Amino acid sequence: MNQITDNLKKYTYSGKDSDYITLTEWTNGEGYDIDINGKLITLSDDELEAINYLTLVMRFENKNNG
Numbered sequence: 001m002n003q004i005t006d007n008l009k010k011y012t013y014s015g016k017d018s019d020y021i022t023l024t025e026w027t028n029g030e031g032y033d034i035d036i037n038g039k040l041i042t043l044s045d046d047e048l049e050a051i052n053y054l055t056l057v058m059r060f061e062n063k064n065n066g
Helices: 043-063
Strands: 003-007 020-025 031-036 039-044
Touching: 003 039, 039 043
Parallel strands: none
Antiparallel strands: 003 020, 020 031, 031 039
16 A cells, blocks of 8 residues: 655645645545545545646646636
């Protein structure tokens, strides 16, 4: 099982020293469990790709419409 944990404060200005994020790859390699300060999010690779794609589209549209 692959797992990595980091201090969330490094990625957000409003984070506290105790904030954390842990990413755990599923044993079948097809997704991730994401633990953010005790809140668990479970995403398949395809779901995570969809979020990443839609985030890029939204940023691009906001940049060109703003």
